[in-house]
Amino acid sequence: MMFALSRGTITPWQIVALLPVLALATYWAWGEGALVGLAALLPPAVLAYGLVLRRTAPLSASDQVTQRLDWTLSDIAAKGGATGCLVIQFDNAAHLVDRVGRTRQCEVLAASIARLRGALRPGDMLYPMEDGSLAVALGATPRLDAEIMVRIAARLQLVAQQPVSLADGPTQVSCSIGFCHAQQLRHPGGRALLDAAQIAAEEAARHLPGAIRGYSDELARARADRDALRAGFSQAVDRGEIQAWFQPQLSTDSGEVSGLEALVRWQHPERGLLAPGSFLPAIEGSELMELLGQTMLAQACAALDELDRCGxxxxxxxxxFSAQELRDPQLADRLRWTLDRFKLAPSRLTVEVLESVVAGDGDEVIAANISRIAAMGCGVDLDDFGTGNASITAIRRFALNRLKIDRSFVSGVDVNRDQEKLVTAILSLAERLGLETLAEGVETPAEHALLAQLGCGHVQGYVVAKPMPVGDLVRWLTAHRDRQRAAIRIGVRAR
Structure with a gap:
């Protein structure tokens, strides 16, 4: 029995849908006995046909890599040798899409694949993966260890990172590579080897640009830990374990509290209080980042409302807000709705944008969103200024209100002349651009005093206060207000 048509292959489910028509035609043509025979023969025929389709269906890229590595491992078991797997991730693939669209990204990827295939040894195979990365399954080689794998990865990286000539000029790409050789695994298999290389590639991608990392059991445990945190994050939000803590910011002119920064903490039931660095890598790039942003926004507005009621x-x-959230076209509307919910003016909210986001040659969607947020009346701070290589043009293109000077420039500014020169230059730039300034990570009274003397408008750091939950913040603000009032009364003559 043939089920092939010129436009494709009929699936078993389509056959089942045609059963009433087929049964009726059989009954009219050959009678009730033929209908009974059809009922007996058709189910196993459909099942067998489904199995044939399953066997002949094209393999996914991951399955192809796995199959190739399994074949190589079997050959090595009989003849000796070693093999390994590498996974190549392009660091700026998203940047290519943002700037010029997917067509150019495909052109760059195709050129890189052609170059890499030309650089492989006979027996090595390269596979484009579903997520845009590339996997290399090494053919059997007499000897393979971590040092040789690093050399192979470095050679492939050198080839991949050569400028690609396109119609509108050369384009520079960079890539990170993770690898694993079979001897590192207790139970080597094609799937296990590919998974290990992908774990190493994820670690390499965390240390951009152009990092190379080898697999280790520690990396596997770290990934399992991140997976566990990711799996439990949504429930943690529902249970109230994800909390906004607040760090005060002071005006260097008046000494009064000029603002707060909301910083996330996870009160984990088993691991205790977790700082952002412990769990943010686990949820970055997923929809959980949006859930985190919504949670922090609601708690920050609720804290302002509570402080207002406390006088x-x-x-x-x-x-x-992450770059992912800043690309959400509904972000401005969500901010407005949340502010209205707590009856807060837009000026009471400041949105912080990392300099690395602004420095990435500009994302038009992000720029438009920031413009809408600024037009609402919200403030916009450029966070970690000095670390992301943002150009003056990029700074001017985004609707910014304030530069936050990164702590790496603030540390030791009172004793390091070079640090002082850098901070002075940043303050001068901000003044000329009409932007306010805030120094973060200020830890000593001497740093605080010099920053005020240099003209930095606001400071934030341990010299002022550590991040704290809203209950502690109420007590801290009350004590700070009392200290300010006492300081004002000093030297006032009684009448």
Missing amino acids: LRVPTVAVN
Whole structure:
């Protein structure tokens, strides 16, 4: 029995859908006995046909790599040798899409694949993966260890990172590579070898640009730990374990609290209090980042509302948003809705944008969103300024209100003349661009005093206060207000 048509192959489910028509035609043509025979023969025929389709269906890229590595491992078991797997990830693939569209990304990827295939040894195979990365399954080789794998990875990286000539000029790409050789695994198999190389590639991607990392059991445990945190994050939000803590910001002119920064903490039931660095890598790039942003925004606005009711009004609270969230076309509407919910003016909210986001040759969607947010009346801070290589043009293109000077420039500014020169230059640039300034990571009174003397408008850091939950913040603000009032009374003559 043939089930092939000119436009494709009929699936078993399509056959099942045609059963009533087929049964009726059989009954009219040959009678009730033929119908009974059809009922007996058709189910196993459909099942067998489904199995044939399954066997002949094209393999996914991951399955192809796995199959190739399994074949190589079997050959090595009989003849000796060694093999390994590498996974290549392009560091700026998203940047290519943002700037010029997917067509150019495909052109760059195709050129890189052609070059890499030309650089492989006979027996090595390269496979484009579903996520845009590339996997290399090494053919059997007499000897293979971590040092040789590093040399192979470095050679492939050198080939991949050569400029690609396109119609509108050369384009530079960079890539990170993770690898694993079979001897590292207790139970080597094609799937296990590919998974190990992908774990190493994820670690390499965390240390951009152009990092190379080898697999280790520690990396596997770290990935399992991240997977566990990711799996439990949504439930942690529902249970109230994800909390906004707040760090005060002071005006260097008046000494009064000029704002707060909301910083996330996870009160984990088993691991205790987790700082952002412990769990943010586990949720980056997923929809959980949007859930985190919504949670932090709601808690920050709720904190301002509570402080207002306590008579401890703070002008503004700053909330960090990732590039992923800043690309959401509904972000401005969501901010407006949340502010209305707590009856807060837009000026009470400051949105923090990492300099690395602004420095990435500019994302038009992000720029448009920031413009909408600024037009609402919210403040916009450029966070970690000095670390992301943002150009003056990029800074001017985004609707910014304030530069946050990164702590790497602030540390030791009172004793390091070079640090002082850098901070002075940043302050001068901000003044000329009409932007306010805030120094973060200020830890000593001497740093605080010099920053005020140099003209930095606001400071934030341990010299002021550590991040704290809102209950502790109420007590801290009350004590700070009392200290300010006492300081004002000093030297006032009684009448």
